[in-house]
Amino acid sequence: MKELYGFLFAMWILILVGGAIVVTILGPIAITGFGELDWLVTSAIQGGIAVSLVIIWIFILLKIKNWIFKKEIKS
Numbered sequence: 001m002k003e004l005y006g007f008l009f010a011m012w013i014l015i016l017v018g019g020a021i022v023v024t025i026l027g028p029i030a031i032t033g034f035g036e037l038d039w040l041v042t043s044a045i046q047g048g049i050a051v052s053l054v055i056i057w058i059f060i061l062l063k064i065k066n067w068i069f070k071k072e073i074k075s
Contacts, residue, residue, distance in 0.1 A: 003068040003069075006068065007061075007065060014061065018054075018057055021053065022053070026046050026049055026050060029042060030042055031045060
């Protein structure tokens with residue numbers, strides 16, 4: 001049971017860290033030089049980075065889940 005709590009704790013930590021990264025690093029990004037399309041280019045880059053972070057977070061959670069449940073099966 002404590003493994004499940006560990007997994008949930010790791011999940012919440014990743015959510016908080018991801019939110020902090022998005023707000024502090026991705027938020028201030030501004031691309032210029034495309035005229036009226038500056039906002040579109042900026043949004044596309046921010047969205048691509050955000051989607052990449054989500055994929056990385058899912059991969060990390062899958063690894064943690066597999067590690068926890070393999071350990072649980074061996075017990």
